[in-house]
Amino acid sequence: MAALSLRNVTVIAHTPLFRNLNLVIGEGDRLGLVAANGAGKSTLLKCIAGLVEPTEGDIVRPRGLSVALVEQDVPANLLDLSLHDMLLTALSGDEHASEEWRVDMVLDEFEAPDDLRTLPMRALSGGWQRLALIARAWITQPDLLLLDEPTNHLDLEKLFRLEAWINAAGYTAPIVVASHDRDFLDACTTKTLFLRPEESVAFAHPYRGARALLDAHDAAAQTQRDKTLREVKRLRQSASALRNVGINSGSDAAQVKSAQIKRRADTLEQAARAVHKERPGEIRLANRGSHARVLVALENVAVHAPDGRKLFTVPKLDVAQGERIVVLGRNGAGKSQFVRLLHGAMTQADGLPGIRVSPSLALGYVDQDMGQLPQGATAHDFILSRFRLGDQRSRAVLAEAGFTIERQGLPIAKLSPGQKARLGLLALRLSEPNVYLMDEPTNHVDIPGREQLEAEILDQQATCIVVSHDRSFVKTIGTRFLLIDKGRLREIDGPETFYDTVTG
Known part of the structure; x- marks a missing residue:
């Protein structure tokens, strides 16, 4: 029941x-x-x-x-x-x-x-x-x-x-x-x-099977819409021709028939609704590029917890241009601390002991709580003051990212988690980095947004160091996989090696 x-x-x-x-x-x-x-x-x-x-x-x-x-x-x-x-x-x-x-x-x-x-x-x-x-x-x-x-x-x-x-x-x-x-x-x-x-459309299948059926449903709906609009065009042409005949010959019957055909065309056009299009807001990345082959190099680096405990060591790691490195590990292993350490090294002129940063590195950084966003500022003021695009251009790029005029004027603290995530990714793109350092970048981002972010990372051949629990995202973008395990950072062939240990 x-x-x-x-x-x-x-x-x-x-x-x-x-x-x-x-x-x-x-x-x-x-x-x-x-x-x-x-x-x-x-x-x-x-x-x-x-x-x-x-x-x-x-x-x-x-x-x-x-x-x-x-x-x-x-x-x-x-x-x-x-x-x-x-x-x-x-x-x-x-x-x-x-x-x-x-x-x-x-x-x-x-x-x-x-x-x-x-x-x-x-x-x-x-x-x-x-x-x-x-x-x-x-x-x-x-x-x-x-x-x-x-x-x-x-x-x-x-x-x-x-x-x-x-x-x-x-x-x-x-x-x-x-x-x-x-x-x-x-x-x-x-x-x-x-x-x-x-x-709204429902299917008796889990997401990916249903998504394939939805794509077929939308394609069929688009084909039917195109066919209907062609028929509308033909009917309007017929109505117009009959109207001209009626006017030129004085035939009331032709005029009446023309009006009937026009009403039929109007009815069909109203029934031919536009096919649904997801409008996730633009997530577009930029890649400034660099002549350096290795953008970041680490050797014998210790990563510590906030209370000073040593979490793990990095014996040696080179981050080459175009590599997309995913950092894996159990909760508390030190993934976010590693990202914060790299962030500190990349934002200091001389790096940190054991971490060498290319002078041509331009950093784009996102943390999982979007803590880099000023909570008291509005989205418009943040983009305007940070990137100096001018008022109209700032409003335009925010609109492209899915922010209505009303939302642009809200304090960032009052935006939903999904909206904050979009704003953080917009700021990431506008900074035009050549290295993306991202801790859980898909948190609160919807499926169309995640797919668009994946596509942009691949299209821009972006250099990335990423922590993520989104298995689809990891599988799509990763080229190298590092595992924090037993107090050491080591490279593994793929994320499944880690997933098996978690489920086992």
Whole structure:
């Protein structure tokens, strides 16, 4: 029996997010929800959860249906609770004493270390905060589980753990997942809904199979549109010819026939809707180029944690022009510390001990939190002051990157994570680097944006040093793979060598 039905559901927020959406979510469904940033995924999940009312249409829920929505951030009122107590608050008051064992059972399912269970939520990593929110929803045993970007902030180990948990979940209640992680969607879903402003499209396949069917669907729709518009053109020409005949001969019948044909052409033209085109905003990279073959060289370099602990050493590493190096390693191995060390060396005139930087190196840097963006400035003021493009050109490049005039005037702190990511990548491009140093550059970037970033890196033959948990991104761009393991940085043949150790 269906758990929940959507009938002609429409949501309009300034412009339509989606229209006339019909969807049945049934027992055992694992539905992937795919759309560009700002296209309505979170809004749809809130509608399904009953937190937001659609503009039009009906959402029919069976009586007593319990729905749990896992949003992207920990509510402020839960940040000071311990991990254990945060989960406990999901149970009703009279269940606290008799059902507390369920908290430990769920934490065991998620393999939460004992020492983490007593720490306050604000002290946990972003990855553990995400898993904690999912565990908190799961403990209530909902009839329908909704996950909004569940892989954000997860390292590969936690990501694989979440995939395994979803696939081994011991119940048949449906799960709806909004995500930009293509491999995660393939691993954890059986159906895909592509959410669109005019006509949303669903397929009974995981993401990549559904994407191929969607491309075929759009190609067929475009062919039909072209055929219809050719017929419209022919009808208009016929109507015009008949009208002229009627005028010249004084024939009322020809005039009437001309008007009928014109109305037929108008009807066909209105029915020939434009085929949906993703508009992710331009992500374009530049490559200033360099005559130097080796842009960065490291020898006997130690990487330390903020508290001074030695994490690993780099015996020898040369970064040659055109190489795209992916740095892999478990959470806490020191990947981000390595990126910060390289950033420090590349931004100092004399480099750092053991790190030699070519004088022709021009750095483009992105960290995973977009910490390089001034939170108090507006997007327009940031681009205008940093790159001195002039007012009109600054507005134009922001519009190309998907920023409306209204969003250009918002403080960066008020932009969504996806919008901040786009702004950071725009600034990266405008700096015209010849080396890209990127720590999780696809965080919060939607699938069209990720694919465009991949294409630009390849087209520009960019030199990159990248940390990423996006397996599709890593596979597409990587030419060399470095693994931080057992206190040492070493080269491996491909990312699968590392992935096997994580899943094993």
